[in-house]
Amino acid sequence: MNIENGAHRPGKWRFRFVYGIALVLFLVAGGRLFYLTVVDKEFLQNQGEMRAVRSESIPATRGMILDRRGEPLAVSTPTWTLIANPKALWNMEQDPQQGKTPSQQIKHLADAMGVGRAWLQDKFESNKNRSYMYLKRQVAPHEADRIMAAHVVGVSKTREYKRFYPAGEVAAQVVGFTNIDDKGQEGIELAYDKALQGKPGKRTFLKDLNGNVLRSIGEDEPERPGQNIELSIDLRLQYLAYRELKAAVTEHRATSASAVILDVKTGEILAMVNQPSYNPNDRSTLEYDELRNRAVIDLFEPGSTMKPFTVSAALMSGQYNTESTINTAPGYLRIGRFTIRDEGNYGKINLETLLVKSSNVGASKIAFSLPQDAIWNIDYELGIGSPVGIGFPGEATGNLPSHPKWHPSEVATLSYGYGLSVSTLQLAQAYMTLANGGYRVPVSIFKQDGKPVGKQVIPRQVAKNVTKMMEAVVQRGSGRAAKIPGYSVAGKTGTVHRVGSKGYEYDQYNAMFAGFAPASNPRLAMVVMINDPKGRQYYGGEVAAPVFSRVMEGALTILNISPDLPDGLREVRLDTKKAPYRVAQGN
Template identity: 40%
Template structure:
């Protein structure tokens, strides 16, 4: 059995060899395992051809989309969003302050100017400083490290001011710290060389150099100019890589005021001295050029230093000469008398019976401080008789007196170019009862400002005409309005000069070498619609009486040193201001040197 099996196996091998030699496949010795999968066949997964092509196409589309997006972004089409996002992180638009205009007095003296300063600001996102740098920065900024931390940490903006109007030298020391995210910008700081002397007149600006009060506010359009804008681009380290102007600043214009710095100093010193000597609540003075209407001085007390805004007090900042209203008292009497003379009701020598020193009208009694018998119209003015003035006023229609008061500016805002000017209070004549007509004639029932009062007296200092007040220096004469005849104005100058004589209420207003004219005023203050025992003492006059060059108005509010009559309190202030002003203007004296009276007759 074994011998037969061996030959058959040999025969198969021979057959296979011959098949291979002939190129045939030969018989499969393992025919029984022909359909069993081999190991290599298990790892080979055959996929449909369309699936591989789809995958290749998808990869091609994705690559193409990315390529197009890169070209789209790099080519600069519709990249506004990305630019905005980039600029929000690395671009700044910074305001560039213009140089504010300088304010000069009439002689070219600088009253207000702007000096270079620096603003320190930071980008909280870029701020990076160690503990030592933070401490040094806080010290230079004059704040505590904790304040500095809060300023930067609590601000969600990309721009925050750390300090404004810093000295350039300090700003340089801050820049030398090389703190990332901290920068400085040029700006200006307003300076007032005269300090409190011109404070109410000039006013002041805020930290951004925008006028808030006085001349600074009134002429903001001229002085302020227009700020510029800078476009700043920085790298991620805070270094500036691009700095371009969006538009450059328009510098402010200089202006020349009518103020004379010397006269302003004289007025301020006199007002301050009077307020302190009389323990007064406040005081003010106005000086006008009688020929041009220009404002030569305007002073108030209490005053303030415009360079120290943090110490401001409303009681100090208020420009009382322009904004405060008060009943003028006897300083209004000359207008009532002038109206009566102008309309032929009385003459200067007309005798008015003022006895027994009081007059009852509609249940109300008008009294004189000192009873008199018969007084001429001149004496009514000189001795400041309420009864005499009331009797003269009642001889005229109320409308006639109202027209004169309106013509000289009462009840209207003065067009003087001063911020905060008020119109006062003058009711229509149709509403006046007889008693009101009488009291208005001597200064009660009407409210005025000191500026209005000084302006109105121009009609007496001039030939019956009046010009507007101007805080700016005039290059040409202003147009005037005729209110009284020159003859009436001359008569009133004579009467007002008598008021400063020994027989009048204001001999203390006289000054050596010059003839002066004017009128005192003493008016009770009203509170809660009732008159109190507090007073406004005033005096308005002009000099030289023979050819007036200046008008000076003085008001002392609530003197408490024992005296309150205008002749005692306000008239000496007029004398001090007028004397210094006439000398500063080099006005030729019109009278021989005389001994200034030491005492005044009470009244007015």
């Protein structure tokens, strides 16, 4: 019995000892927890803010915009954006061993950034309860490194991309631009913003108060770059057309201008230029009017550039052939109180002479002899009054009026290009169709790989006959300034009165030239439209035709398209400054 009692006493002692130790440890831990959560609460909060789990979006590289030869029109370059945590900075206690007060750090940061100390101080104070604030966006790497070297609490950097446009103002309205958040705002950048953007990635990490990444947490989600877009534009032709159009606007003191070059066989837009323009890399002086892609958006009455299609309608009707004549005497035609006039009394003329002389009377008499909707039908089939459909923001539809009952004056004006409206691109599409043997193919702003499927809207022989007549316009008519040495050219001039607040303005004009080359086997179609030239010259043959000649000659050379005229028949360029060729208004 004594032995048993002696054996039990050591067991009770050990149990009480272990229980006592556990109790002491519990009290110590509880006391420490109470101290940290109640007495030293601010310390824990600061430590929590100093080491936090953050999720960061990894920006995706925006897709490039390229010309048809792979030359960049829009690229993204890496930059840094500086951000700050004002709350962390202001909650920092001064530590004589570690650094400066918040205000001292802000002054140090202002010096590194090159900004006013008072301004930056106010910025931090007004955002002192926020944990995220932009300091400076899209900063060059060397500048970001200099600012980060200031080692200011809460200041960190994150990668972004900045858009750069190598062609500058030359392709500004076509390519467009993005805002500071890399979102498309104009042009192709806006129209195809979703495809260009790509998909951002994501990463989660532990970060300290100074913005330093301590370690990654979990797996990163990689970003997916945006899709590259290859346009049909040939930057070589774009530069050439832009240079000549800008020179013409300056020389003739015009308000604005646009020009389009199309590949006759594929419908590709090889050049599309506008004046005025702007530099998308520096938009500090940008004016709203400069944003307009006038070739697609602006509408105008095409005037005599529509007469080849009136002649086409005449030949398609079967009532006329290439030898048919029209009596335009005495040089004018009265329709009630409305009078249609030619520059002179041309008497009896054939269809070719009608185009060479640009006879309004002749075009009107053709219209009166045909069914009332005959000219409307061919204009409609050529795409007049319908959007071209290249997917460009703000593309204009144009206007091709349709009446249940046509007044004779409406029939007449439609025949020589008044009473309807087109864009430069729409008119280029119509001429491209004529150049392509009457076969209309879709117009595209993107490079095409295969042969496009189109529609025959003008009989091939009719298109061929009208092309021959348009060659005569360039050889001996109002389009002589459009001649190109070694190449046959088919085209038509146009000069129309501009519409003002009270109707047609007597002394304000739009000057146009539309044509294609080589006429024997057309490859390129081009339209030049110059709005309100204010110099001594204002006719399409004086102002727009020379631009066509210079640009088309360069384009044919660049694309290595062989001359189609024998050496002995090569034409000498007409100097329109020394011997201006005047044509009738509306020509």
